[in-house]
Amino acid sequence: MIKQLIVCVALGSLCAPAAEAASTSDLTLIQNQLNALGTRITRLQDLTDVEIVQNAYGYYVDKGQWRSISDVFADDATLEIGGKGVFTGKARVYEYMLVGMGGGRQTGPRDGGLIDHQQFQCLPRIHDDGVTAEARCIAFVMSSGGWGHCYYENDYVKENGVWKIKKLVGPFNMYSSYKQGWVDNVIVNTFPEKFMPYPDLPPSRVYLTYPSYYVEPYDYPNPVTGNPMPPPSPRAGGLAFGK
């Protein structure tokens, strides 16, 4: 207020250059504030971009677009779905999709073969380094064969400004036929020799899914308490955390 008074008085009397010009410290402070805001706004866009990668993956699976799928993986990515074991590298991701999912015959949609691989409830988290991230998502499968519900608990990496899947882990929750639903005749998991191709590494977790109990550890602490996820009680259900 005193400064403003001086300004007005000065203007009124002499027009002397008494207004507060931007000092160096002012400019430095604003520069720092803008840098911090830039980081926060980039994080917001990162959350969107990671979800886009995951959701785009789902739309490509719908239509058996195996090449497009492997293109959203980093070169050194790994893939582990159900109990099939671990596939290492982008080329093996493609082979898993083409041979394991598509029977090696065709890429692109096949009439009569619905494999909608819906991505629900995506919960991404960008790490402080700004170039790695994790997300938990649901894949809710509506296929010609019936229902599937599994999680993705994936790692992502930002390479040259582009987010890609670094590590895909798809633990199953429930797979059932359409006719009966999940009341009976469910698939408790897959295993390495169930279908081709064979994996590069054995399964990193061994577990049975519904009607047994398995929970993949959450990558994030409780959003309110900040506490890490406690292990499930073996007395409450099935095997805790697998293996």
Place this chain on the structure above:
Amino acid sequence: MPLFKTVFGGHNRVARCTGWGEIMRLSCRVVSLALSLLLGSALCNGALAADKDATRLAALKARVAMIDAETTYVEAITKIQRLGRAFGYYTDKGYFGEAADLFTRDGTFMWGTDGVYKGNARIKELLTRHGGGSMKEGPGLPFGRLNLRMQLQPVVTVAADGKSAQGRWREWGLLGQYKEQAIWGDAIIEDDYLNDGGVWKIAARRYYLNYEAPYQGGWAVLKPVMGNWQSAVAREFPPDAPSPVSYAPFPTVFIPPYHYADNPRSIQSRPPVDFPSRADDALGKLEAQADAKELALGRAESVRAIENLQAMYGYYIDKGQWKLAASLFSKTGSWEFGQSGVYIGNARIERALGLAGPPGLESGQLNNYVMVQPIIHISADNRTAKARWRSDVLLSRNGTGEWGGGVYENEYVNENGTWKFSLLHYYVTFWGDYDAGWAGKPIPMDQPSTEFPPDKPPTVVYESFPKLQVVPYHYNNPGTGKPWAGE
């Protein structure tokens, strides 16, 4: 006045004179005006340049503060989305204590018409009982228990002061007991949230159960419920207070109140801006940086506004609220559904939507349009956007249930800070009979209406399942940046 404006930069001059008592402010203006009239601009050049710098500095500081506040606003939406989704992942796996911890200490949970449960401990027990867990042996679920409760389609509205917020969600449940029963769950959730020192918590949840339906026969076989439909859980574990609402579940059509009925904030973002070219000085460089940040923030905020808009559209369609749904389009907006052809303008879109049933639906009619799997791209100038969405459709009419599935490729326009649909196009993947399934008894798409013909024929002619086709992607492959090559 023209001289005053020229010399002192119009409103900037006034800005220099704020923060005073009324008399001082007036005298300052009078002095400034008199001075400018008397001395003209030549004498004051030095002082005015400095004064102009100060004005620019003040304006820049204010803008940085605005960007900060509005970044916090968008962060709040993402935190609340996180809260809602984390809740689902906890209850899926019998982590009922962790789910209850997402509430404030005196948080409340209204379970349909059963009543209201108060406080973390009571909410934990409520969720445990409904989910089939054990209060003694947790977390976890017993063998054979399924409690998958998917938390979908959020509309999040944050209050102007940033201290509270509200949200609407859809819960889609796969519930049951192995060898005994498989059950579909359907509910709408309306939440109040509180910002507790930067940590968002659920203060009050209103869980509007619509149905728990047997897998065999599905929701279409449900009979109207007369009178009290209290759950077995509530009989054994009475609530702390009666429910403030009274309604009957499906097949009666009930619309849970919208928290956003009179508040469009959740579909608003920063309006499109043409930033002026900035001076080539130290301050000008910062001003240009602030412009870039403001634009980036606007685009991030627009992503959330479009999520909310698409979710809102789905909730209105759910309940046959055709007028409200059509109001979300721009005046020249267009709407195309499967092979319906194209309808243009709010009134014609409203009538086209009404081909699906009377406003508000009829008893026994289910019209759930689940909006999921968004891929949203905002244009570089924040004026337009495109998005791909998936929609699962759960229908029933006259006791017959149907499934639907498909993909939206939509376009949106930022109308002075409010997002609207400029183009909606739903590509049908499949329709199928509930009992036989989509594979057992696929249903072909409806052809253009003869009762109310469209303005234009279908833009793409195709057949739904068992035929399959790729719906063109509005985006390039996110990994390679290359357009889809026809795979």
